[in-house]
Amino acid sequence: MASTYSTLEIERSGAVATIWMNRPEVFNAFNEQLIADLGKACAELDGDEHVRVVILAGRGRHFSAGADLNWMQRASTYGEAENLADARAFAGMLRTLSGLSKPTIARVQGAALGGGTGLAAACDMAVASEDALFSTSEVKFGIIPAVISPYVLRAIGPRHALRYFQSAERIKADQARAIGLVNEVVPVDQLDAAIGAIVEPLLAGGPKAQLAAKELIAAVAGRPIDAAVAEETAMRIARQRATDEARDGIAAFLEKRPPMWMNPEQV
Numbered sequence: 001m002a003s004t005y006s007t008l009e010i011e012r013s014g015a016v017a018t019i020w021m022n023r024p025e026v027f028n029a030f031n032e033q034l035i036a037d038l039g040k041a042c043a044e045l046d047g048d049e050h051v052r053v054v055i056l057a058g059r060g061r062h063f064s065a066g067a068d069l070n071w072m073q074r075a076s077t078y079g080e081a082e083n084l085a086d087a088r089a090f091a092g093m094l095r096t097l098s099g100l101s102k103p104t105i106a107r108v109q110g111a112a113l114g115g116g117t118g119l120a121a122a123c124d125m126a127v128a129s130e131d132a133l134f135s136t137s138e139v140k141f142g143i144i145p146a147v148i149s150p151y152v153l154r155a156i157g158p159r160h161a162l163r164y165f166q167s168a169e170r171i172k173a174d175q176a177r178a179i180g181l182v183n184e185v186v187p188v189d190q191l192d193a194a195i196g197a198i199v200e201p202l203l204a205g206g207p208k209a210q211l212a213a214k215e216l217i218a219a220v221a222g223r224p225i226d227a228a229v230a231e232e233t234a235m236r237i238a239r240q241r242a243t244d245e246a247r248d249g250i251a252a253f254l255e256k257r258p259p260m261w262m263n264p265e266q267v
Helices: 032-046 069-076 080-098 115-122 149-167 173-178 188-204 207-220 227-241 244-255
Strands: 008-013 016-021 053-058 104-108 111-113 125-129 133-135 184-186
Touching: 008 032, 016 032, 032 080, 053 188, 069 080, 080 115, 104 115, 104 188, 111 115, 115 125, 115 133, 115 149, 125 173, 125 188, 173 184, 184 188, 207 227, 207 244
Parallel strands: 016 053, 053 104, 104 125, 111 133, 125 184
Antiparallel strands: 008 016
């Protein structure tokens, strides 16, 4: 039985599940409860074999304004041990989101500030409306974007991070696309259609192959192209070719039929 959450809703449509952050009165700013709910929801959907694609979205005008001010105020009174436990919970949630075994897409409208930028970067892909604004704004509060840094760095690289981690400038949607933070920028009324155009080919791909592709990127990104990398890539394709999914996918192409992973609920 699907879980219920106090800070978010899960909407299912065939093989696509959308996690809606549902605190529009505070622009989906996150606190301890939203962090816990997001981590649990991601784990639940990751284990659901009927879900092929996960979309992360926010109700209301904004994707996420980052940390809830009341939560930040409480955290400012914590000692080091309490701060560490708090930060570990946030880090664990982002790692669960980033490590999902199926494709993830951030649906970003309005503000995606601080941790909101981190949520978008932790997804495999991000589609933003033209009014979207991003910022690694932590230095304005005398703190640093530590927990979100692996995901933002993965998206924009260290050169851009050196600027934006220190300046906390607002990054408009077109600039976010230019530096790699988002994949697409569209008018707000075309946001869902643009995401649908990505979801359709994702559902046509083999789910095990997609997971293997994510693992491949993690394994080879940033490494020199040497004999060890060449051997690892050869071993990975050899393993994948031997799977039932690959055998059926190749046979389906030759026989001009849908592969086994495409059933009526997933097309």
